[in-house]
Every structure is written in C-alpha cells, then in structure tokens.
Amino acid sequence: MNEVQPIRTDAENAIISRFPDFAKKQSHWGGAEIARERTAAFEILKSKGLPSRRVEEWKYTDLRAMLRDMPSPAEAPSREAVEVAAREKSAIDLSDAFKFLFVNGKNFAMVKAEGFEIYSLANGDKLPKAVSDTLARERKHALNAAVALNTAFMTDATIIHVPAGKRLARPIHLAFRHEGKIAQSSFPRVLIVVEQGASVTIVETQDGPAGVAYFDNALVEIDAGDQAEVNHVRHNNAGGASITLSTLAVRTGHGTKFSSFAMATGGAISRHQMFFDLAGKNAELSVQGATLLRGKQHADNTMIADHMAGGCVGRQLFKTVLDDNSRGVFQGLIIVRPHSQKTDGKMMSSALLLGDDAEMDNKPELEIFADDVQCGHGATVGALDENLLFYLRARGIPRREAEILLIESFVGDAIQHIENERVREALMSCASAWLAERS
Amino acid sequence: MLEIKNLHAEVADRKILQGLDLKVKAGEVHAIMGPNGSGKSTLSYVLAGKDGYTVTEGSVQYQGEDLLALQPEERAAKGVFLAFQYPIEIPGVTTMTFLRTAVNSVRKQRGEAELSTPDFLRFVREKAKDLNIDQEMLKRAVNVGFSGGEKKRNEILQMALLEPKLCVLDETDSGLDIDALKVVADGVNALRSPQRSMIVITHYQRLLDYIVPDVVHIMAKGRIVRTGGPDLAKELEERGYAGIETEIA
Numbered sequence: 001m002n003e004v005q006p007i008r009t010d011a012e013n014a015i016i017s018r019f020p021d022f023a024k025k026q027s028h029w030g031g032a033e034i035a036r037e038r039t040a041a042f043e044i045l046k047s048k049g050l051p052s053r054r055v056e057e058w059k060y061t062d063l064r065a066m067l068r069d070m071p072s073p074a075e076a077p078s079r080e081a082v083e084v085a086a087r088e089k090s091a092i093d094l095s096d097a098f099k100f101l102f103v104n105g106k107n108f109a110m111v112k113a114e115g116f117e118i119y120s121l122a123n124g125d126k127l128p129k130a131v132s133d134t135l136a137r138e139r140k141h142a143l144n145a146a147v148a149l150n151t152a153f154m155t156d157a158t159i160i161h162v163p164a165g166k167r168l169a170r171p172i173h174l175a176f177r178h179e180g181k182i183a184q185s186s187f188p189r190v191l192i193v194v195e196q197g198a199s200v201t202i203v204e205t206q207d208g209p210a211g212v213a214y215f216d217n218a219l220v221e222i223d224a225g226d227q228a229e230v231n232h233v234r235h236n237n238a239g240g241a242s243i244t245l246s247t248l249a250v251r252t253g254h255g256t257k258f259s260s261f262a263m264a265t266g267g268a269i270s271r272h273q274m275f276f277d278l279a280g281k282n283a284e285l286s287v288q289g290a291t292l293l294r295g296k297q298h299a300d301n302t303m304i305a306d307h308m309a310g311g312c313v314g315r316q317l318f319k320t321v322l323d324d325n326s327r328g329v330f331q332g333l334i335i336v337r338p339h340s341q342k343t344d345g346k347m348m349s350s351a352l353l354l355g356d357d358a359e360m361d362n363k364p365e366l367e368i369f370a371d372d373v374q375c376g377h378g379a380t381v382g383a384l385d386e387n388l389l390f391y392l393r394a395r396g397i398p399r400r401e402a403e404i405l406l407i408e409s410f411v412g413d414a415i416q417h418i419e420n421e422r423v424r425e426a427l428m429s430c431a432s433a434w435l436a437e438r439s
Numbered sequence: 440m441l442e443i444k445n446l447h448a449e450v451a452d453r454k455i456l457q458g459l460d461l462k463v464k465a466g467e468v469h470a471i472m473g474p475n476g477s478g479k480s481t482l483s484y485v486l487a488g489k490d491g492y493t494v495t496e497g498s499v500q501y502q503g504e505d506l507l508a509l510q511p512e513e514r515a516a517k518g519v520f521l522a523f524q525y526p527i528e529i530p531g532v533t534t535m536t537f538l539r540t541a542v543n544s545v546r547k548q549r550g551e552a553e554l555s556t557p558d559f560l561r562f563v564r565e566k567a568k569d570l571n572i573d574q575e576m577l578k579r580a581v582n583v584g585f586s587g588g589e590k591k592r593n594e595i596l597q598m599a600l601l602e603p604k605l606c607v608l609d610e611t612d613s614g615l616d617i618d619a620l621k622v623v624a625d626g627v628n629a630l631r632s633p634q635r636s637m638i639v640i641t642h643y644q645r646l647l648d649y650i651v652p653d654v655v656h657i658m659a660k661g662r663i664v665r666t667g668g669p670d671l672a673k674e675l676e677e678r679g680y681a682g683i684e685t686e687i688a
Contacts, residue, residue, distance in 0.1 A: 386490060391527040392537075394487050395597060396515035396545035405540060409531025409580075 012049050014070040015042075019152060022073055026155060029122040041151035044143060051145045060329040060361045061271050061300040063145065067243055071215055073153055074104035074184035081179040082108050090175055090205035091235055092426040097173035097203065100158065104178055105186030105216070107158045115166045116200075122156035131161050131193050134223045139249070140306075141275050146245040150187045150219040157189040164195040164225070171201035171420065176218060178208030178239065185215040196225040196253070201420055204234035206266070208242055213268075217245040226253035226280060232260040233423050235430065236299075238267035247273040254280035254309075261418050262289040263427050264299045265434055271300035271329075278340075282311040288414040289318040290427070292434045293326035293358075300329035305347075307340040310370070314345040319414040321407055322351060322358035323438060331363045332377065338369040347377040352384065352410050354438075404435045440465045440636045441506075441605055446497035447661075448485050455481040457661035458497070463605070466633040470647055471640045472672060473658030474680040479640045480524060482658075483609040486638075487521040488514050501605065516548035518604030522594040522611050529581035534593065537581045538563060542600050566599045570626045588619030595626040606630070606637045612646035624649030644676040 008016070019042050027035060050067060051058035077085075085103045098111040109118060119125040127135070141147050162168060176188055194200055202222070208214060216238065224230045238244045244267045252258050262272050276285055291299050305314045320328035330349040351360035362379035384406055392402035411431050418424040441463040448456040455478045463469050473479050484492045486499065488511035499506040506514060529537065542562075543553040554562060567577065570592050582590050591611055598606055608627065612620055627650050631637070639650055647655070647669065655671040656663045659680070665671065 387527055388529055390487075390489050390511060391523070391529070392541075393511035394489075394515055394521055394523075395537075395541035396512050396548065396601065397540055398512045398544060399510070401540065401544065402512075405532055405537075406529070409529065413531045 006049060008049065009064055009068070011067045011070045012064075015045055015149070015152070018070075018072065022153060029124060029156075034121070038152055038154070041142070041148040044148045045145065045152060048145070057302065057331070058145070060331070060363070061269070061298070063271075066269050066298075067215070071183040071185045071213070073155075074106075074186045076106060077103045077179055085177045085179050086110065088177065088207065090207055091237055091430045092173075092203050092205055092233065092423055094171055094173060094203065094422055097171045099173040099175055102174065102176045102188045104180070104184060105155060105188040107156060107188075109158070114170075115168050116160060116162045116172075119159040119161065120156055121159065125159075127159065128161055130195050131159055131191070134191065134193050140277065141247070141249050144247070144273065146217055146247050146271070146273060147219060147249070149245070150189060150217050150247070153185065153187040153217075154189045155187065157191055160190065160192045162192070162194045162198040162200050165197045167199040168201070171203050171423075174202065174204045174220070176204065176206045176216065178212070178214050178216060178242070181209065181212055183213045183215070185217070188216070188218045190218075190220045192220070192222045194222065194224045194228045194230055197227045198225070199229035201231045201423075202233070203423060204232070206234070206236045206238050206244065206246070208239035208266075210240045212239055213241045213243070214239065215243050219247045219249070221249045222251075224250065224252050224256045224258055227255045228253065229257045230259070231419055232258070233418060233420070233427070234260075234262050234272070235427065236262075236264040236266050236270055236272065238270065240266065240268060242267050244270045245273075246271070247275065249275045251277045251279050252283040252285065254282060256280060256283040258283065259286040259417070259419070261287075261415075261427075262301060263415075263430065264289075264291045264293075264301075265430065267297065267299070269298045271302065274301070274303040276303070276305045277308055278306060278312045278314070279308050281309045283309075283313075285312065285314045286417060287314075287316045288417045290411040290414045290431065291318070291320045291328055292411065292431060293321070293328060294323040294438070295326060296324070297326045298329075299327075300331070302329075302331040304333045304335065305345065306335045306337070307343045307345065308337050310340040311342045312340070312344070314343075314347070316347040317414050317417070318349040319411050320349070320351040320360060321354065321411060322360060323354040325355060325357040327359045327361070329361045330379070331365075333365045333367065334375055334377070336366075336368040336370050336373050336375065340370050341372040343370065343373040343375065345373070345375040349379045350410070351381045352407065353381060354384070354407075407435055408432065440467075440502060442500040444498050446485070446499065447495045448481060449493045449495055450481060450491060455661055456485065459658075459662050461656065461663060463636045463638060465636055467654060468631065468637040468639060468650065468652045469654045469656060470652035470672060471638060471656045471658050471663075472642070472644070472675060475642070477658045478661040479658055480609055483521055483607045483640060486514075486519060486607055487511055512544065513548070515601065515603075516545050520598050520601055520603035520606045522591075522598060522606065522608045524609040524611075524613060526582050526590040526594055528583045530583050532581050533578055534581050535563070535577045538577070538597065538600060541597065545601055563600065566596055569629065570596050570599070571622050572596055587614035588616070588622075591615060591619065591623050592626070595623055599626065599630060604635055606635065608637065608639045610640055610642060612641055612643065620646065621649060644672045647672045
C-alpha cells in the first residue's frame with residue numbers, strides 16, 4: 001500500500017528545505033545534545049506539518065493557512081542595523097533597566113550584569129548547576145508547533161541566572177527588534193532561572209518595521225524557584241505586516257509569586273502562548289492581558305495554567321478591544337491535577353467590539369481532577385454600553401471622548417494589576433495612543 | 440428659558456408624552472408631580488437627549504433655540520443638566536477623572552479656558568465640602584459601591600460644578616433618608632438663582648417641603664393636567680393622584 005502524501009504548503013516546504021543547511025551552519029555549537037533536540041523538533045514539524053484549524057489548540061489561529069511562507073532565517077544583522085536598533089525606543093523603555101537588545105533574534109547585550117549572570121549556549125559558557133538542571137528537565141511543551149519551530153531554528157539561547165536571594169531593584173528588559181526591509185524569520189530564545197527567594201521584574205518588548213512581512217517566533221522560559229518573586233510584562237508592538245508567535249513557558253516552585261502581563265497592539269497576526277506549570281505548593285499566579293486591535297489584525301492569547309501542586313492561587317484577566325474587522329482569540333485552560341487540593345483559580349476574558357465586523361472567540365476550559373477546589377471562569381463579549389455613554393454625554397463629554405474614557409477604563413481594569421508604576425503608566429499611555437489614532 | 444409646546448414622544452413605539460405644554464421662566468422652580476407611568480422620566484430624558492426617545496410632534500425651545508436639534512453633550516454645554524434618578528456606575532473611571540473631563544469639556548464648548556489640575560482640585564474640594572462629600576469618595580470609581588445618598592449627592596456635586604442654567608431633577612428624593620434628603624435639598628437650594636431655572640420631578644410632596652417650588656404641575660398620561668402654586672402639592676398629598684385623576688376625567 002502506498003502511504004498518503006500530504007500536500008505541503010509553501011511554508012512547510014520552506015521549513016523542510018531550509019532545515020538541513022541551517023542545522024549544518026549551527027552545528028558548531030551546542031554539541032550532540034542540541035543537535036539531537038533540534039532534529040527531534042524538526043521531525044515533529046516534518047511529520048505533523050504546521051497546525052491547522054483541525055488541531056483543537058489552533059482552531060481559531062490556523063497557522064497552516066496563515067503562515068503562507070516562512071521567510072529565510074535571518075542572517076546576522078549589520079553593525080549599522082544594530083546601531084539603528086540601539087537608538088530606537090520601545091513603548092516601555094526604562095532608563096535604569098538592564099537592556100538586552102535582540103536584533104533579528106540575535107542578542108547584542110548592552111548590559112553589565114549586576115547581581116545576576118548572563119550566559120550564552122552558543123558560546124559554550126560553563127553553566128551553573130541551577131541552569132543545567134533546568135535545561136536537563138523535560139520540556140512539556142516541546143511538542144507545541146511554535147516551540148518546536150523555535151527549537152529547530154534556534155541560533156542561540158541567552159541565559160539569565162539570578163542567584164538565590166538576589167532581589168534586583170532594576171528591571172531586566174528583553175528588547176526584541178526586527179530591522180531591515182527584507183522579510184526574514186527570527187527565533188530568539190531566552191531562559192531565565194530565578195533561584196529561591198530571588199526577585200526580578202522582566203520586561204519584554206517586540207518592535208519592528210511596518211510593511212515588512214517578517215516572521216518572529218520567540219521562546220522565553222522562566223524557572224522561578226521557591227519563594228521567588230517574578231513580575232513579567234510584555235508588549236507586542238510588532239510591525240503591521242508581521243506574523244509573530246511567542247511562547248512564555250514558566251515553572252514555579254513552592255510559594256513562588258509570579259505575575260505576567262501581555263499587551264498586544266502590533267502585528268498582522270500574532271499568537272502569544274503562556275504555559276504555566278505550578279509545580280510547587282502555595283504559589284500565586286496572576287496573569288493579565290490587554291489586546292487592542294484594528295483593521296484586519298488577528299491576535300491570539302492562549303494560556304494553560306497547570307496546577308500540578310495544591311494550594312496555588314491563579315487569577316487570569318484578559319481584555320480585548322476590537323475595532324474594524326479585527327479578530328481576537330482567547331483560549332484559557334486551567335488544569336487541576338488529582339492531588340492539587342485547595343486550588344483557587346479564576347479566569348475571565350472580556351471583549352469590547354467597536355467594529356460591526358469584529359470578532360472574538362473565547363474558549364475558557366477547566367479540567368479538574370481534584371475535589372476540594374474553587375475554580376471559575378467567565379467570558380463576555382459586547383459593545384460599549386449606550387447607557388454609560390449617555391451619562392457621560394449628558395455631562396457635556398462629547399461622544400468620542402466618552403468612548404475613549406470607557407475604553408481606557410475597560411483595559412485599565414487589567415493594566416492596573418501591573419505593580420511597577422512606570423511600566424503601568426507606559427502601557428496606559430500606549431492604550432491612550434492607540435485610542436487617539438482611532439478614526 | 441424653556442418653552443415646550445404640544446410635545447409627543449415615543450419609546451419603543453409606545454406613546455408616552457401626548458401633547459405636553461410647559462413654560463419655565465428664568466429663576467423659576469417648577470415641580471412636576473405625577474403617578475408612576477405618567478411620563479415624568481420620559482420628559483427628563485427627552486430634554487437631555489437620550490437615544491431611543493423619539494419626538495413625533497411638538498417643539499422644545501431653550502433660550503430661543505431648538506433644543507431637540509442638539510446632541511446631549513451640546514445641551515449640557517449650553518446649560519441643561521439632568522440629575523439622574525438612577526445615576527450610572529462607571530467601573531474603572533475615578534470620580535475625579537470623570538468630573539475633570541466633564542468640567543473641561545463643558546468649559547471648552549463654552550469657549551472658556553480649561554481648568555488646570557490645581558485650580559480644578561480647589562474648585563471640587565470647595566463644592567464637595569458644601570455637600571458633605573469626603574475626598575475618599577472622589578477617588579473611587581464613579582458611583583461604584585456608592586450608597587443611594589452618595590449617588591444623589593454626587594449628582595448635585597456635578598450640577599454645582601457644571602453651573603447649568605436649566606436643572607432637571609428626576610426623582611432626586613428617591614432612595615434617600617431624611618438626613619440625606621436635607622443635604623441634597625440644601626445643595627439644590629444653594630444653586631437657586633435668578634438666572635437658573637429648575638424642574639423638580641417627584642412622586643412625593645416630601646421633597647417640596649425642602650425645595651419650595653414657584654409652580655406645581657400635575658402630570659398624567661403624558662400631559663400636564665393641572666398647574667398651581669405650592670398648595671397644589673399639599674392638596675395632592677391629601678387627596679392622592681386618584682382623586683385628581685377622577686376630577687380631570
């Protein structure tokens with residue numbers, strides 16, 4: 001019997017045809033282990049292809065149909081491109097931050113580390129035990145298409161190690177920037193190991209040129225130890241023609257406090273995946289998102305909180321504002337394992353439809369295998385409340401300003417959870433700027 | 440100030456106002472009383488310009504201008520103020536932000552300079568103090584978690600800040616205990632002036648003991664059916680709406 005040959009898309013063909021040469025070029029670093037990991041990831045992509053809407057987790061973001069082609073993996077950027085990138089500012093750009101500048105996926109760290117250490121996998125740096133232990137751990141999400149694609153085409157992994165008990169007063173800024181007029185693909189990869197009792201604020205920004213159909217697929221992994229405190233914020237402000245995938249994979253320990261905020265205003269198509277493994281008891285996980293879309297933008301927030309241990313508290317709140325023909329997706333899954341008693345999880349996704357042709361797809365799910373838990377989820381989709389608008393207009397506030405006030409308060413409800421005041425204000429200004437551009 | 444002629448209005452194809460006439464001169468306080476469903480709140484919404492309240496016949500002249508042709512925000516800027524029967528909760532917008540946006544929007548439309556933050560704060564604090572409103576309340580989201588009394592005091596605060604010419608108070612007494620009622624009435628009385636007219640809509644005579652009107656109207660089935668002095672309210676209190684309605688019929 002003949003085997004059925006699937007019809008491959010241009011992007012799938014590009015992945016398959018580019019991989020052998022690419023892997024060869026990268027073979028100078030990482031040794032047999034990385035090569036094995038890379039090949040395994042490639043084999044997954046080759047056998048399964050890119051996920052289409054028939055794959056449940058990708059139902060609303062049909063990557064196979066959306067990623068028409070995969071541009072060639074980015075070459076090392078020129079010195080000029082790096083200099084240009086270094087001068088540019090992101091919406092969140094804190095002057096005191098330890099700023100890591102990634103240009104087309106490659107790290108041009110400009111920081112002098114104080115209180116933490118920086119390593120590069122490609123440079124073959126000798127790693128501390130905490131880091132090698134994390135790397136040796138099996139990745140539950142390795143099979144995810146976006147993660148596999150990053151693994152197959154990674155050019156390095158930047159590793160940040162915050163030793164036990166270190167409390168960094170200055171935030172770490174991962175500035176992912178795409179430069180150049182040629183559409184290229186980049187696969188930045190960062191691992192952050194925050195050891196027991198340490199604390200850090202991590203800001204991720206993603207920027208790029210408008211009108212260039214580039215493809216970015218970033219993986220940020222954070223291992224937060226017992227009693228560690230990590231506040232993570234990201235802003236996707238990618239170029240208007242870009243397709244971006246991003247994955248945040250987090251593992252928390254006993255009593256860890258972890259917060260993550262995802263703001264998205266950029267990109268033609270974007271999908272941000274958040275995988276939280278609550279591996280230790282009594283951790284606190286707080287996740288929020290604010291997504292503002294217009295035109296034909298498509299943005300997907302997919303979150304899985306896996307309560308592998310009991311007594312953890314999880315709070316998720318996602319706000320999506322959709323103008324014109326844009327489309328928002330929220331998929332949230334809370335898993336409570338059989339022994340994870342006393343889990344307290346609440347998840348909410350609310351969308352505001354401003355355009356008649358805008359669409360929101362909400363898919364909240366609970367998978368609960370323990371009996372003594374408190375879990376809930378909710379989802380709402382609606383237009384601006386005419387009664388609220390009338391009240392504001394009756395007080396002399398013109399309709400447009402009244403709308404702005406209400407939309408600001410809608411997303412502000414999520415943004416206010418950000419602890420760092422400057423980050424919070426930067427994202428609030430970002431929302432206001434988006435509103436000011438609204439026609 | 441205000442002249443309403445033969446006003447007919449519908450809400451969701453239901454005829455509510457059916458030939459209402461009303462004339463209010465500058466500085467006058469008119470009370471409109473009437474049973475539930477007589478169209479009192481509809482009148483207030485029509486004057487403020489709420490969507491869904493369709494005027495099918497008649498006219499409303501406000502300071503010589505066709506009020507019905509104006510957007511709600513334009514009416515507010517020109518001095519029409521509706522104190523809501525049920526003030527709306529606006530989660531996420533602090534009362535202070537709301538008040539500042541409203542005051543500056545109105546000032547801008549009136550061709551006045553916007554108030555700077557310190558000037559505005561001084562202005563609000565002074566007016567808030569008169570109404571027994573503490574600073575904490577101004578930091579909270581608009582009307583969210585406010586008691587009935589706080590909501591109504593917040594309405595009167597807005598009225599004091601926006602300096603309107605025509606105030607329409609829609610059942611401002613509903614949900615108030617006697618102490619709160621006195622505070623609200625004092626706030627309203629403090630705003631009485633020869634340049635400012637008021638229409639006080641109420642179901643009960645009680646409020647009119649504190650805000651004494653110049654003219655009292657009784658409304659039934661979408662029209663003004665009787666007009667008189669403050670004594671009319673007392674008569675109504677004794678005989679009830681049923682008695683008055685029988686008389687008209």
